[in-house]
Amino acid sequence: MIEIEHLSKTYDGRTVVDDVSMRIADGELVVVVGTSGSGKTTLLRMINRLVEPSAGKVSIDGVDCRAIAPHLLRRQIGYAIQGHGLFPHRTVSQNIATVPGLLGWDKAKISARVDELLSLFQLDPAEFRDRYPGQLSGGQQQRIGVARALAAAPKLLLMDEPFGALDPIIRARAQLDLRDIQRRLGTTIVLVTHDMNEAILLGDRIAVMDQARLLQYDTPRKIVVSPATAFVGELLGSGERPFRLLALQPVRDFVEPGMAEGQPIDANSSLRDALEEALWSGRKAVPVRDASGALLGRVTLETAIRQAAPQR
């Protein structure tokens, strides 16, 4: 568990993070969202002491971060940034091996770990191990950047706009992959973004920051249904609220017995997808199938419309 207590940062009398407190449970993916200059990146960088707090403290599993030398602390915490920051003079495997190397792992263990991570990110180790970052596509560079951050199996991973440099199609894929990998490894992630869609898609909890302050720290559903301030509402986009709410609800929870015409949708997709499908094809209900393709029942337009309104 990560506890952030009354954390503040002041530069020359200008407060960039103002008395922020939050708790992050193990295995959670917390997204810190805000506009540029909101202090979100500074907050993130105070967790691994790239920025020293002016006041307050961060503790990880009960250990005050100030008790550990900054470089040793950082070796325990994964760190992935926008534009990946891969070392251009090192191969993919040398890049991934950075932190294990600093920690003094032996060669065999490092090389096994590199191959394991490359496979995890769906990159063939034999093909990619000895390439240089300049020989990779943007999406591949980003994946290597995250693989490098995860190399020493940190319990906590910090990510600063990790998908910011990717084009929309690759970004969507990378977001889903991250979610998937996080579920599998159980890593606690704190991710900073300016993109509310990304926050809602990925976050178990969302922390909304503006002008150095934490405005709201809650589940995506709570954020959508009852934004704490007008600014949070603005960030959500008022015209999209029902659809954001639907996007948070998987079809699987609303399947009812019965038949429906036409193309089925996946049980893991959201009610928003079901609504879109139903509206676009002019159907009152859409059949639902599981991952193997077996029909589970149907989801109705009526259900989707009912779920689009917040139940208080």
Next chain:
Amino acid sequence: MKLGLVFRIGTIMLLAVFLLQPDWFAFVFAPMTKNGQPAIYVQNSLLSLTISHLLIVFAATLAASAVAIGLAIAVTRPIGREFLPLSRTIANAGQTFPPVAVLALAVPVLGFGTEPTLLALFLYGLLPIFENALTGLTTVPPQVEEAARGMGMTDRERLWQVELPLALPLILAGVRISAVIAIATAAIGSTVAASTLGEAIIAGLINSNLAFVAQGALVISALAILIHDGIGALERRVGRHLIQG
């Protein structure tokens, strides 16, 4: 590429044969002489002059590299940053002294011979290496620095594992410029009795023997071209992965 290789090997072979058996080339230089002057410089063997010339250049460039790179590292650390302008001024001053002036000033202190030449070449070689090392060390992409710090590298690890390797091609380019300047300038050292290829040129000028001048100058040019080319190839080799996609 193929043609370049042929040219390189050809130059090296030709130079080697000429230095080992200069008499074989007497017919080339004979037309430049008058009144039965000797066609080949034999006061000292051209081979030993070349070796001594190269040793002086090598020693001076090595010393200049060590000092200039050390200085560039020192002034790019947080603790030395305030000395950056001062160090620039000093390195610049080294470059503004004409080498002849350094020689003239150094002789009373160091005496005739190799030492004043070494000093002049050393001072003259500092600036290009320093400036290039400085540029290399200060233009590491910010995300790369950030990632290195974020992963828990200490300042020293960052210097050795990230900053220096990324600056290496530029540093080598500085060494190349310095070495080529030193090859050319070392010849002047013979005016204060350093043993360099300048000796043949000076002897030729004194005796109006164009053949001696041509021999000294041609060997110096060949050395300069080969060193320029050799270090250039090294730069490309270490820099080939550094183009970021």
